[in-house]
Amino acid sequence: MAPARTRAPARTRPPARMRRGAALEWIGVHALAVAAALFFVLPFVFVLLTAVMNDNQALTRDLWPDTWEWGNFRTVWETPGFLTWWRNTLLYAGLGTVLAVGSSIPVAYALAKFRFRGRNIMMMAVIAMMMLPPQVVIVPMYLFWAKQLDLSGTLWPLIVPMAFGNPFTIFLLRQFLLTIPKEYTEAARIDGCGEFRAMLRIVLPMAKPALAAVALFHFFYCWNDYFGPQIYASENPGAWTLSYGLESFKGAHQTDWNLTMAATVLIMAPVIVVFFFAQRAFIEGVTLTGVKG
Amino acid sequence: MTTMHPGLRARRRRSLLRTAGFLSPWLIGFSVFFAYPLLATVYFSFMKYDGFTAPTWNGLENWSYVFRDYPFFWPALGNTLWLVAVMVTLRVAFGLGIGLLITKIKTGPGLFRTFFYLPYLAPPVAATMSFVFLLNPGTGPANTVLDFFGLPQPGWFKDADWSKPALTLLALWGIGDLMVIFMAALLDVPKDQYEAAELDGAGAFARFRWVTLPNIAPIVLFAVITGVIETMQYYTQPLVAGKVASGVIGGSGQQFEPGYPDESTLTVPQIVYNLGFQRFDTGSACVVSLVLFALAMAFTALLMRRGSGFLSAED
Numbered sequence: 001m002a003p004a005r006t007r008a009p010a011r012t013r014p015p016a017r018m019r020r021g022a023a024l025e026w027i028g029v030h031a032l033a034v035a036a037a038l039f040f041v042l043p044f045v046f047v048l049l050t051a052v053m054n055d056n057q058a059l060t061r062d063l064w065p066d067t068w069e070w071g072n073f074r075t076v077w078e079t080p081g082f083l084t085w086w087r088n089t090l091l092y093a094g095l096g097t098v099l100a101v102g103s104s105i106p107v108a109y110a111l112a113k114f115r116f117r118g119r120n121i122m123m124m125a126v127i128a129m130m131m132l133p134p135q136v137v138i139v140p141m142y143l144f145w146a147k148q149l150d151l152s153g154t155l156w157p158l159i160v161p162m163a164f165g166n167p168f169t170i171f172l173l174r175q176f177l178l179t180i181p182k183e184y185t186e187a188a189r190i191d192g193c194g195e196f197r198a199m200l201r202i203v204l205p206m207a208k209p210a211l212a213a214v215a216l217f218h219f220f221y222c223w224n225d226y227f228g229p230q231i232y233a234s235e236n237p238g239a240w241t242l243s244y245g246l247e248s249f250k251g252a253h254q255t256d257w258n259l260t261m262a263a264t265v266l267i268m269a270p271v272i273v274v275f276f277f278a279q280r281a282f283i284e285g286v287t288l289t290g291v292k293g
Numbered sequence: 294m295t296t297m298h299p300g301l302r303a304r305r306r307r308s309l310l311r312t313a314g315f316l317s318p319w320l321i322g323f324s325v326f327f328a329y330p331l332l333a334t335v336y337f338s339f340m341k342y343d344g345f346t347a348p349t350w351n352g353l354e355n356w357s358y359v360f361r362d363y364p365f366f367w368p369a370l371g372n373t374l375w376l377v378a379v380m381v382t383l384r385v386a387f388g389l390g391i392g393l394l395i396t397k398i399k400t401g402p403g404l405f406r407t408f409f410y411l412p413y414l415a416p417p418v419a420a421t422m423s424f425v426f427l428l429n430p431g432t433g434p435a436n437t438v439l440d441f442f443g444l445p446q447p448g449w450f451k452d453a454d455w456s457k458p459a460l461t462l463l464a465l466w467g468i469g470d471l472m473v474i475f476m477a478a479l480l481d482v483p484k485d486q487y488e489a490a491e492l493d494g495a496g497a498f499a500r501f502r503w504v505t506l507p508n509i510a511p512i513v514l515f516a517v518i519t520g521v522i523e524t525m526q527y528y529t530q531p532l533v534a535g536k537v538a539s540g541v542i543g544g545s546g547q548q549f550e551p552g553y554p555d556e557s558t559l560t561v562p563q564i565v566y567n568l569g570f571q572r573f574d575t576g577s578a579c580v581v582s583l584v585l586f587a588l589a590m591a592f593t594a595l596l597m598r599r600g601s602g603f604l605s606a607e608d
Binding site: 030126143 | 407593596
């Protein structure tokens with residue numbers, strides 16, 4: 001979008017002094033923007049460059065690879081366990097997201113659309129639960145899964161709780177549902193539509209952007225989760241996820257920064273690819289967290 | 294008490310049942326994954342329990358152990374408070390700065406926005422490992438670049454004085470979410486207020502101070518308080534940084550005394566893990582859990598009280 005185009009042609013040209021001021025501002029802003037962009041982008045660049053260095057060069061101060069060892073990615077891919085971590089991560093993130101969003105929808109709907117006593121207290125409890133560090137309740141939770149149900153070393157303790165509503169998802173969805181006028185559900189009710197069907201058929205299609213945003217958030221929450229897998233899955237490498245496995249990968253390849261960085265690239269890549277397909281959902285979701293209810 | 298028409302009462306009951314039905318996933322989730330474990334945490338904090346033999350009453354022993362004898366409690370609390378003070382302040386200031394910058398960019402704003410946003414999406418473990426590598430004092434790219442410009446080269450994650458600043462740098466790199474929130478808030482500031490201020494002869498700084506800041510104050514407060522709560526939970530990055538920088542093999546097996554170097558990256562959530570899952574001192578882990586709970590709830594209460602606009606329970 002060229003600034004000159006948007007200006008109305010009929011208007012007189014601004015005085016030269018003002019134009020010079022605008023040009024200086026343009027230069028200043030864009031110089032700052034380039035400097036900031038370097039800060040945000042250079043880490044990615046250095047990680048990528050190191051990922052394709054050979055073993056010896058990765059131990060030196062060189063920044064540019066002599067030879068481009070694309071085979072590093074293959075080596076990482078073929079590391080025993082790597083594919084299992086992928087499968088586990090997809091299982092945890094995929095199943096977890098479906099369950100969490102699915103079980104949060106009716107809760108968010110009720111908190112946004114029904115009037116009942118104790119609704120505000122319940123909403124405050126959702127917020128309190130959202131703010132609670134997982135470490136606060138981890139000891140009894142672990143004892144419950146490991147001693148009572150004997151399920152440590154599996155992904156079940158990570159996935160099953162997702163089926164009972166996720167406070168962050170409930171909160172965001174409810175904030176969004178509040179913005180949908182109640183005339184829609186009232187009209188549905190007059191037409192003899194049950195409440196559940198009104199939610200499913202009338203309200204949810206309108207909430208698609210919010211649903212996409214919370215689904216993405218939840219997927220990446222699971223994808224990135226380190227604490228959960230560390231608590232429940234650490235004793236069984238067959239149940240490790242990418243985030244947990246990656247850290248131990250560095251342990252197994254003590255000095256191989258090139259392979260470690262190649263592995264890092266491989267777990268960052270899907271996130272970035274998804275971002276390019278779903279940019280709007282991400283940005284809208286983040287905005288939703290900061291806007292007024 | 295008024296007598297209710299039987300049909301009305303039946304309708305009331307039906308609507309109550311319907312509400313309960315819609316809420317049931319969360320009602321179960323709240324009881325099983327929040328209320329019950331919270332009560333159990335209180336119970337275990339007074340018990341001597343190693344996770345294997347039956348728990349026995351221990352009175353205030355665990356509490357006095359954590360506060361008086363456990364060597365990591367005060368360093369961890371100190372680090373968490375350091376991070377809350379420094380990291381949150383810098384993140385809000387930098388996020389606001391980047392948010393302002395992005396609203397001023399005329400050429401290629403979409404591209405710049407993508408650049409600024411992407412690091413926020415990097416998985417924390419991957420981002421932390423990258424930064425331990427980038428800030429590796431001997432051969433890391435960051436110090437190589439600093440050396441090129443003749444600047445001093447800190448020890449970053451290997452130096453107790455620099456490890457928290459290194460974590461802060463990592464947090465500033467992932468500022469993308471705050472940038473978007475501030476950007477949305479800045480674009481909502483009414484344009485005519487700027488024009489009026491300009492007519493009154495207000496310069497750029499005065500306009501920021503008297504127009505921008507009052508308009509976005511609720512969002513700044515929101516960013517501060519959610520930042521504090523997030524920092525209270527800060528776990529993965531300092532743990533992975535400490536482990537990777539110290540060269541301890543990950544996974545199960547090897548004991549890791551957390552906080553490398555010199556307890557400088559130890560945070561409160563980490564000592565829950567250390568006590569409960571490495572030392573098998575369930576009772577003391579629960580004491581730390583409750584300290585964390587008190588801190589988090591204090592800030593949540595503040596958030597709900599002051600932040601009535603953006604995080605309200607009402608509609």
